[in-house]
Amino acid sequence: MNNFRLFGLEGSRRFAQRVAKYLDVPVSKHREDFFADRETYARSEVNVRASDVYVISSLYADKDQSVPEKMVKLLFFVGSLVDASARRITVVCPYLAFARQDRKTESRAPISIKYLAQCLEAVGANRVLTMDIHNLSAFQNAFRIPTDNLEAKNLLADYLCGVDSGRDSDGVPQPVETHLPDPLINNPDDLVVLAPDSGGMGRAKRFRNALEERLQLHNKIDVAYLDKERMDGSNVSGSKIIGDVKGKRIILLDDMISSGGTVRICVEAVKSHKAEMYAVCATHGLFVGGNVEKNLADVPRLVITDTIRPFRLKQSKWENRLFVIPTSMMFAQAIRRTHEEGGSISDLLQ
Numbered sequence: 554m555n556n557f558r559l560f561g562l563e564g565s566r567r568f569a570q571r572v573a574k575y576l577d578v579p580v581s582k583h584r585e586d587f588f589a590d591r592e593t594y595a596r597s598e599v600n601v602r603a604s605d606v607y608v609i610s611s612l613y614a615d616k617d618q619s620v621p622e623k624m625v626k627l628l629f630f631v632g633s634l635v636d637a638s639a640r641r642i643t644v645v646c647p648y649l650a651f652a653r654q655d656r657k658t659e660s661r662a663p664i665s666i667k668y669l670a671q672c673l674e675a676v677g678a679n680r681v682l683t684m685d686i687h688n689l690s691a692f693q694n695a696f697r698i699p700t701d702n703l704e705a706k707n708l709l710a711d712y713l714c715g716v717d718s719g720r721d722s723d724g725v726p727q728p729v730e731t732h733l734p735d736p737l738i739n740n741p742d743d744l745v746v747l748a749p750d751s752g753g754m755g756r757a758k759r760f761r762n763a764l765e766e767r768l769q770l771h772n773k774i775d776v777a778y779l780d781k782e783r784m785d786g787s788n789v790s791g792s793k794i795i796g797d798v799k800g801k802r803i804i805l806l807d808d809m810i811s812s813g814g815t816v817r818i819c820v821e822a823v824k825s826h827k828a829e830m831y832a833v834c835a836t837h838g839l840f841v842g843g844n845v846e847k848n849l850a851d852v853p854r855l856v857i858t859d860t861i862r863p864f865r866l867k868q869s870k871w872e873n874r875l876f877v878i879p880t881s882m883m884f885a886q887a888i889r890r891t892h893e894e895g896g897s898i899s900d901l902l903q
């Protein structure tokens with residue numbers, strides 16, 4: 554890949570290494586420091602003049618850095634690349650912070666995703682690549698530069714079903730290398746995809762379609778949603794499921810899990826409707842707050858991706874229940890296609 558540079562900022566270096574492996578390129582060297590007063594410093598140690606540059610930074614708080622620290626470091630690093638005459642800079646955020654703050658929920662409330670977009674544009678970013686943003690329309694409208702939003706639905710469907718969407722010459726689904734110990738292909742009956750609210754129905758329907766394609770079912774998997782009310786930033790209430798779920802096996806799908814409060818309510822609602830929670834799936838696992846383990850205690854299978862490392866969960870409690878799906882290959886494919894002249898990532902979004 555000519556005139557190409559790939560950087561992985563602190564907290565995302567391992568992710569960047571996995572992406573680089575699929576691209577068959579090295580991760581470009583750079584230096585990062587925090588001064589004694591926590592001022593941040595980041596500098597490329599390779600020439601980026603006239604290069605197509607990709608900077609990977611998943612914007613979640615970890616043990617070493619807060620979200621604002623990661624964000625400021627990313628902004629200043631992108632700015633330094635512009636000053637070093639990079640030809641084009643794509644910011645790759647597997648998880649993009651502030652995406653939930655996409656509208657005014659009360660008087661004088663900030664629209665933080667808009668301000669983040671303005672900051673990235675101001676320092677010179679040319680494109681943003683992320684995955685399963687909370688509100689796609691708000692995300693696209695916040696930016697004036699091109700944006701791409703990958704979806705994990707096919708990765709999740711492959712893992713749950715144990716087969717992908719391809720077929721051999723006899724029309725037999727092709728197995729995938731990694732999947733649940735008890736994949737759905739062995740028992741595809743009585744499934745319902747549950748959205749945590751009415752706003753998640755679109756995502757749930759696309760996921761349902763991916764499941765039906767792999768399981769060779771047609772109009773056999775229903776979609777339902779929880780009629781819930783958010784009380785404040787982390788607390789929700791509601792127990793009524795809109796849709797027929799009695800006697801069914803339920804797959805709950807959400808873009809992210811924060812405190813797990815919504816998951817707990819969904820699990821309780823599924824039980825009250827005499828259904829079985831088969832699995833909880835989410836792209837981003839934040840797992841914040843003191844009650845997250847309690848909220849997720851009755852989840853039989855938790856399937857997430859590696860956009861955020863699940864370091865906050867106690868691994869001893871999640872043996873044979875937590876499954877983490879890698880996304881680095883999909884990001885590598887998207888990066889390769891945007892780097893190549895005339896490349897397109899449209900089929901990655903199907």
